Amino acid sequence: MSQKEATPEDILRPMQSTGRWYKIIFAVLALIAVGWMAIWGYQLEHGLAVTNLSDWGSGGGVTWGLYIGAFIWWVGIAHGGIIISAAVRLFGMDRYQPVARLAELLTIAGLAMAGTYILVHMGRPDRVVTSVIPAYPWTVQSSPLAWDITVITLYLVLTATYLVLTLRYDVHRLRDQMPKKLGPIYSIITVGYSKKEDQIIERMVWWLALGIIILAPLLLHGGVIPWLFALLPGMPGWMGAIQGPQFLSIALTSALAGVIVLATGLRRVYDWDHILTDDVIRGLTLWLGLFSLLFIWLQLQSVVTGLYAAPLDVAAVTSTMVTHPVYVIAIGLMVVVLAYIFAQAIRPSVFTPLRSVAIALLALYATLTEKILFVVEGLQYPTFSLYAGVPGPYFPSWIEMASIAGTISLAILIFMVVLKVFPVIELHAVEDHHDDDHDEEVTT
Amino acid sequence: MTWETIPVGVWLIFGIVGLPVYAIFLGWFLGKPRNPKTSVLGVTVFLTLVTAVWVGLYLTTMMISFVFDFGGLA
Structure with a gap:
């Protein structure tokens, strides 16, 4: 473990210097992002037909494919923010405070990418606002899509409010050492700030964490997002009350995996191993193990009930799913993830941050492919095969696949920009670094 | 019922x-x-962000419409 003491200068370092590698990585990612936007432009020019997702779709009526699977995946990753914030603010698990803001930023980036996928999947994205807002009083009464938009907006805005309120403390104290040219932004954030508000803001963000921990996991990824599918009786692969818990378990798995990759990556780049300690990364890895176990357990529920003596339509989709290579690989990878986490829980020497990143990446791949398969198979195996005559099996087009590289690049670019504007680790985390029972592990 | x-x-x-x-x-x-002043600040931040999200989305989609010549709301 490091002997270094965490200081405010540590968290300011990304803002004070920009290395050669930062510029190279930024340029490469920007190139990928712009390249994908050009591909999206091609799709806008020629219509969704270029992806085979328009009209009746392909493969017997697959009109939702990779785009909607990736949308669900990004919303799932976005749950990292509230898990960590709730752990810190509601349950007093202060050792996770250094990753709290990183996770909240991951929420913002994840929801931004999820929203991007909605735009990308629309033939006429220019109509999204003008059709949603005026019709809202009617659509909210019965449309799960309107419910989705409502809850995603609330989650995004409440998380951003949380970020702004907690930034006031940091920006006021560190402003002299932050980039002068960004002064107007800092002035807006700290408008009307007084030290008397600190205690009140702490209580306000406690209320925010409480509200969001109910709203996001239980009512968003365990609610309105699975209800987009689970309420459709004609789609046996989608229908059913288990979708809520199942979606949530997958979301929490991908969220923890995302936080592990982000925290470990930044720790390596900025030499933050005395702030984002092995202890923190190992704790996150154990949480990933719990959520992965829930993921596998809920899959088991679906598979057993779907194969034993299920109605014919349910049996058809379940038996196809369990033999599909994409599903077999996804579940196999999750078993590898669990095996590593179990091994390092029994024998701590098995743990290394790099190995945790590797299994987190496996979990991210598994959750993405499982969600895409879920969307596609639900459409391919309806109760009544009205579109069975539509030719060709579904396979994501290169245009759809490019969107994964494009959105991941955009999300990383968001982080790289934010790194230059605000401290991505809360000042409290380096001020209060000795306040819990992990003191020894941090400083020894 | x-x-x-x-x-x-x-x-x-x-x-x-x-x-x-x-x-x-x-x-x-x-x-x-x-402190009512701090609570109002929180509400102001919340409402500003809701507006920013939807106005930002509107402007983005109108820009897409302009670039790809979708013909407005037709």
């Missing part, structure tokens, strides 16, 4: 999904420690 008279989305969104949001605002204004 309730199911038939009150549309599902109305009680689901405003009656259940809204609860944690109502709790946040009630906590800000009624919980302790509190």
